[in-house]
Amino acid sequence: MANNNRVVVPEARAALNQMKLEIAGELGLSNYDKIDKGNLTSRQNGYVGGYMTKRLVETAERTLAGRQF
Secondary structure, X not given: OOOOOOOOOHHHHHHHHHHHHHHHHHOOOOOOOOOOHHHOOHHHHXXXXXXXXXXXXXXXXXXXXXXXX
C-alpha cells in the first residue's frame, strides 16, 4: 500500500506530532510515541487519527467563521 501522506506545510509537522501525543494521552495511550503501534488495535490507532482530524476541522471551522468573504 502506498503512503500518500505528503507534507504540505513542513513547519506544521512538530505541532501535529505534539497534537497526536496529547490526544493519545487523553485516550489513555501513554508513551504513544515510544510504543509499537502494531501492538495496538486498529480501533485504538484509528481513534487517535480520528480525533486529530476532528480537532483540526473544528479549528478550521472556527477560523473560517471569523472571516468576512
